[in-house]
Amino acid sequence: MFYRRALHSQRKVDMSMKEFLLKIKSYCDNLASCGGAISAHENITAMLNGLSFEYEPIVSIILASQHAYTVQGVTAMLLDVEARQQVILAETPNSANLVSQQPAQPSTYTSVPTILTPGPHTTSLTQQPLLEKIPHTMDQ
Template sequence: MDCSSSLFVVQSTTPVMVSNLTNGVVDSRFFSTKKISVFLDDNNYLLWRQQVLLAIKIYKLQHFLDSQIVPPPQQLLDDTGLLQENPAFSIFKQQDNALAYWLLSSVNPVVLLHLIGLDTCAQIWNTLVNLYDNQTTYRLMFYRRALHSQRKADLSMKDFLMKIKGFCDSLASCGEVISEREHVTAILNSLLPDYESAITIITASQVHYTVQGVTSILLDIEARQ
């Protein structure tokens, strides 16, 4: 397959960029019916951002995301001193509009409410980054605090362990993968005094206990109580 005219193909629900990159210009085949894999919503920002950035970088269009980039002048003086349309400006606007449309097509309709009135790629991109970077930071703080403040109380051991795992999974969805050691520590710190002997054995052991190993020990203790 000729790379200069190949399609960028990722399975999903939004348009995909197509280009032959002639002289670095995206041509009229910028879109196809193929899609990227996710619509942006409140729960998948990091995944969406990763895929969008990869697509944009493939076609070397990331400068359109930079609000500091100044477009070419809209008009230029010709040899007679008259103002004429600048072809470089027309090309810039065509590509910016195409990419802006592509970004808008990759977000959930509810998210579009935050983008009303924005018509440049940089405006759209930076609005989304500011919105979801702040949300991601809040969610990271919330889930990390929840992970280390959870207590077993009257939960069954199975439900308690699933709750701890849920917080770890939620942190991973925000881009912060919890190590197995921290996962185990969160479990042990949340147990009642009834499990003190098991905690002592696990923490004093020279063998590193996995989450699965700790889970098996605690479920076995509960079954024998």
């Protein structure tokens, strides 16, 4: 009973993915040695429930899949996701946002309302004047 509760309450928190998965495996092995068999589904559920929100995209993919994943398959996916996260973090430069104070200057133009639309070659949003989106009936 202790191992099953420990299995389902285990959280990744500050551990590496490898450490977390080894901890889950240890609880499953201890349960099996005591005669408490753990199904692959229960093992995978314990793994996924112990993850933080950073892993939500991969958790959603696994849960929504029509394919039944194996423990080994989920383990490999989670290790790959963590490795990818580490590469991305290593490639992201550490930069600070600098703010400088400048004296307020009167505006020489009037503001045009803008809307946010996806850029042509990126997933980020760009601002476009709202007037470009409204057909001009005066020009016709």
